[in-house]
Amino acid sequence: MSIQAPRGTQDILPGQSEIWQYIENTAREICRRYQYHEIRTPIFENTELFLRGVGDTTDIVQKEMYSFQDRGGRDITLRPEGTAPVVRSFVEHKMFGLASQPVKLFYFGPMFRYERPQAGRFRQFVQFGIEALGSSDPAIDAEVLALAMDLYKGLGLKKLKLIINSLGDKESRTSHREALKNHFEPRIGEFCSDCQNRLEKNPLRILDCKKDRDHELMATAPSILEYLNDESKVYFEKVQKYLTSLGIEFEVDPTLVRGLDYYNHTAFEIMSDAEGFGAITTLCGGGRYNGLAEEIGGPETPGIGMALSIERLIAALGAEGIELPREQAIDCYLVSLGDAAKDYTVKLAYQLRGAGFTAERDYLDRKVKAQFKAADRLNARFVAVLGDDELSNNKINLKNMETGEQVEMNLETFVEEFKKTQR
Known part of the structure; x- marks a missing residue:
């Protein structure tokens, strides 16, 4: 019996790799214009980084991480996402002390999650991501979104939908958290075991549950927008104002919470509206994560970022019938x-x-x-x-x-x- 690639992985063959190169080169050029600089972090990190950074109530940490002990008995994890490693590097190398602030970074690299393989979703997948650390200006939230949209449109995609939400600051989240607990607690026994565990630890994550998304309580759950304090409202209004001034269309969806614990204030997803793209329409996601640097041992540092799967991007190009140029002729x-x-x-x-x-x-x-x-x-x-x-x-x-x-x-x-x- 011949040995094949592990389930959930793929070989990128000549003829296909040129498409990847074109996408990467396009992304690099856009990052150059926006003054984001490349960072390369290890493929594996100490497991504690993701427990503290991503959150122990997330599906990624609870179900999807490839974790093991090395020969020295250390707990190691193949990185499931790129933000926590970048922020770890930012803290470790004291980039918060650089004269040029905010620090604007981008990365390409393989990520690993143990989940059910399906169209455009793999257990080893490649992410392109950007992170802007050191500024709490809502204008940089709009900049991150503009860069992502520029990349997609620069590659020819037209059937896109940008969804945004505000998760508020700590005070707003605390108020919303209590409201969610009060809303779900009387009937929490009707929800899956994961949601029951999340009720005390992080009830916001219940809204992101795939098993119980059709439960009637989901539709009537308190909206975070109802619990934003004045500061958070002003922040979110400014983000929307900047997007409008840039001519970037968007929709506000108060149910958007994202799948990671470190988000606050702006959260967003870019989706494909292309016919036949599939049930999972999300192409890109991200948001603001003030507090993540402190969580992993650094100074107080506001940050915002986004990440997208190259595999999902290529699937979206296929759904819209877009063929990227491939330079294969020889001299x-x-x-x-x-x-x-x-x-x-x-x-x-x-x-x-x-x-x-x-x-x-x-x-x-x-x-x-x-x-x-x-x-x-x-x-x-x-x-x-x-x-x-x-x-x-x-x-x-x-x-x-x-x-x-x-x-x-x-x-x-x-x-x-x-x-x-x-x-």
């Missing part, structure tokens, strides 16, 4: 005829590559006709034909595959002459 394919010519193309391919061109040659001793077919498969713009006779006369023939035009060139100066054809 020159070397066709050889004869042993001496074949040997010489090893050096010639090296020289072309050294001059900055993409070049390929035959490695399978194919006939000339088969070599031309190989050049066609690689979308070669030019084919250089070298036979033993041409080699002895210090000549090489270059064919433009688009026009069919052929010219004879001096072999010793071929690379320099080839450069001129590219102008």
Whole structure:
């Protein structure tokens, strides 16, 4: 029996990887414009980071983490999300002391969650995320949302829906928490065991339950917007004002709570409205997390961020029928005829590559006709034909595959002459 990739993982093959590269390059360029800088954190972290940072009442911590003990007896977890590791690094390396504030970071990398694999959802998946640490200005909330929308629209997506909510500050959340407890407690026995456990620890998480989402009490649960204090209301109003001024359409959904414990104030999701995209429409999520840095041992530091799955993004592109450009054509394919010519193309391919061109040659001793077919498969713009006779006369023939035009060139100066054809 052959060994296959583990369930919930996938191989990104040539032909597909170019799509990923295009998305990554687009995201990097947008981050450059917004002045976000790349950070790379370890794939595994101490388990305590996620217990304290993500929250022990979340599905991620309770059900989905890949955790183990290493040979030194330390509790280690493959990272299930990117924000806690970035904030850990921010605290550990004292980035709060940098002269340039806020600190604006972005990352790409694999994340790991043990959940049921389905369309666009894997146990190992790749996230792109941004984090802005050090500012409590609602304008940066709008900036994070604008960057995310710019990325999606820059890739051609049109059927998008932005949902926002406010989870309020600590005072507002405490008032809402008590109201939720009073609302659910009389009938909590009708809910799943997870919700029963959450009632005391974090009743807001009940609203995010997938099992009991159709329970009648969900529809009548107290809205966080009813418990926002004046400061939180003003904050949320400013975020909406900035989004409106940027021409970014949005809807306010008071039931949006997100799945992680560290969120407060602004929370948001970007969804796909594309027909046939699937039952799970969320493409991107995030929000403000004032207090996370303190939770993991740092100074008081406001922060906001978002993350998106590249796999979900590619699925959304497919649902809208969008094909991203894939640069696969090569500059020159070397066709050889004869042993001496074949040997010489090893050096010639090296020289072309050294001059900055993409070049390929035959490695399978194919006939000339088969070599031309190989050049066609690689979308070669030019084919250089070298036979033993041409080699002895210090000549090489270059064919433009688009026009069919052929010219004879001096072999010793071929690379320099080839450069001129590219102008």
